[in-house]
Amino acid sequence: xxxxxxxxxxxxxxxxxxxxxxxxxxxxxxxxxxxxxxxxxxxxxxxxxxxxxxxxxxxxxxxxxxxxxxxxxxxxxxxxxxxxxxxxxxxxxxxxxxxxxxxxxxxxxxxxxxxxxxxxxxxxxxxxxxxxxxxxxxxxxxxxxxxxxxxxxxxxxxxxxxxxxxxxxxxxxxxxxxxxxxxxxxxxxxxxxxxxxxxxxxxxxxxxxxxxxxxxxxxxxxxxxxxxxxxxxxxxxxxxxxxxxxxxxxxxxxxxxxxxxxxxxxxxxxxxxxxxxxxxxxxxxxxxxxxxxxxxxxxxxxxxxxxxxxxxxxxxxxxxxxxxxxxxxxxxxxxxxxxxxxxxxxxxxxxxxxxxxxxxxxxxxxxxxxxxxxxxxxxxxxxxxxxxx
Ligand SMILES: C[S@@+](CC[C@H](N)C(=O)[O-])C[C@H]1O[C@@H](n2cnc3c(N)ncnc32)[C@H](O)[C@@H]1O
Numbered sequence: 074x075x076x077x078x079x080x081x082x083x084x085x086x087x088x089x090x091x092x093x094x095x096x097x098x099x100x101x102x103x104x105x106x107x108x109x110x111x112x113x114x115x116x117x118x119x120x121x122x123x124x125x126x127x128x129x130x131x132x133x134x135x136x137x138x139x140x141x142x143x144x145x146x147x148x149x150x151x152x153x154x155x156x157x158x159x160x161x162x163x164x165x166x167x168x169x170x171x172x173x174x175x176x177x178x179x180x181x182x183x184x185x186x187x188x189x190x191x192x193x194x195x196x197x198x199x200x201x202x203x204x205x206x207x208x209x210x211x212x213x214x215x216x217x218x219x220x221x222x223x224x225x226x227x228x229x230x231x232x233x234x235x236x237x238x239x240x241x242x243x244x245x246x247x248x249x250x251x252x253x254x255x256x257x258x259x260x261x262x263x264x265x266x267x268x269x270x271x272x273x274x275x276x277x278x279x280x281x282x283x284x285x286x287x288x289x290x291x292x293x294x295x296x297x298x299x300x301x302x303x304x305x306x307x308x309x310x311x312x313x314x315x316x317x318x319x320x321x322x323x324x325x326x327x328x329x330x331x332x333x334x335x336x337x338x339x340x341x342x343x344x345x346x347x348x349x350x351x352x353x354x355x356x357x358x359x360x361x362x363x364x365x366x367x368x369x370x371x372x373x374x375x376x377x378x379x380x381x382x383x384x385x386x387x388x389x390x391x392x393x394x395x396x397x398x399x400x401x402x403x404x405x406x407x408x409x410x411x412x413x414x415x416x417x418x419x420x421x422x423x424x425x426x427x428x429x430x431x432x433x434x435x436x437x438x439x440x441x442x443x444x445x446x447x448x449x450x451x452x453x454x455x456x457x458x459x460x461x462x
Contacts (some may be wrong), residue, residue, distance in 0.1 A: 156254020
């Protein structure tokens with residue numbers, strides 16, 4: 074399984090350094106997970122923004138898979154969804170990829186291709202919800218293939234572990250998909266704290282106008298370490314000519330502070346500040362809270378891919394995330410529930426289970442609605458298509 078394979082990966086000093094630091098503060102790998110189950114605050118019920126953003130670039134995923142299949146025509150095709158989480162989004166994209174492969178193999182008159190799908194996320198992800206859905210899901214896939222030919226063999230499984238390190242055996246993958254996951258770093262950058270462990274980023278939980286340069290540098294350094302380890306690990310697992318489509322949040326230019334990504338963290342800080350002013354949370358706890366997130370620019374992504382050197386860049390496209398208005402709910406309320414499903418595990422771990430999450434995210438929703446009434450907030454995602462050279 075993934076855990077034992079990870080230990081067989083040749084670790085560079087850099088990879089080793091990443092691990093030795095993760096346990097010093099919050100151990101992201103052991104704590105971070107989207108809210109599981111199918112309740113009102115679950116990720117399953119609050120991931121429509123991510124679904125909408127992925128659907129907008131689905132044609133790129135499908136084109137890439139079809140090109141890959143035509144070029145390699147494997148008898149057994151291995152795909153992985155990295156950071157699959159527990160909502161409906163992962164099985165939806167697996168189905169689209171599966172159908173694209175069946176369609177193309179029929180066109181090029183290949184016999185049914187064996188299909189292997191590996192679902193990866195951190196160990197505390199609610200894998201059980203996905204596993205429970207698998208028998209019906211596989212039946213559905215087989216039903217749909219009746220139109221094409223005989224049913225291909227389908228193998229699916231969960232691979233718990235961090236994608237910042239090896240997850241799979243050598244050369245077992247043809248295609249890697251990862252959506253809305255790679256903007257999460259392996260840890261809160263250690264450079265955010267002084268020798269006594271005090272935050273150098275007081276007044277913010279991510280890079281803000283008020284952050285000193287050392288904070289931006291610490292985040293950027295962590296991104297570079299993580300992204301290059303990600304690329305190196307995947308380059309061992311993908312066959313030559315294998316492809317990746319990576320979708321993650323980014324920045325338009327070199328400036329770190331914008332109304333796209335950093336702004337959502339600023340609003341979370343302001344929501345905490347309201348709880349501090351009401352005496353519900355201590356300022357010190359807020360001062361020591363920092364997110365393990367980084368939205369890179371196009372240039373930062375290109376530079377890292379080039380310097381790691383295992384992959385060619387086929388395409389980098391920028392896509393704007395459109396507003397998602399649910400019936401009867403404000404945009405602020407939708408964003409607040411999305412951020413809550415993502416951040417709840419980390420916030421509860423840091424502030425304690427007693428923190429009033431309902432109040433925190435009601436404040437968040439209100440602040441987002443006030444801000445969009447003044448000016449648009451335009452987050453962007455990058456779609457990065459890479460080939461293993
Ligand atoms: C916002 S969810 C995206 C889920 C799904 N791909 C989608 O588009 O709806 C991000 C997921 O990435 C996972 N993740 C973050 N860092 C990870 C890491 N280092 N290794 C594996 N999964 C990670 C999180 O646990 C979370 O489930």
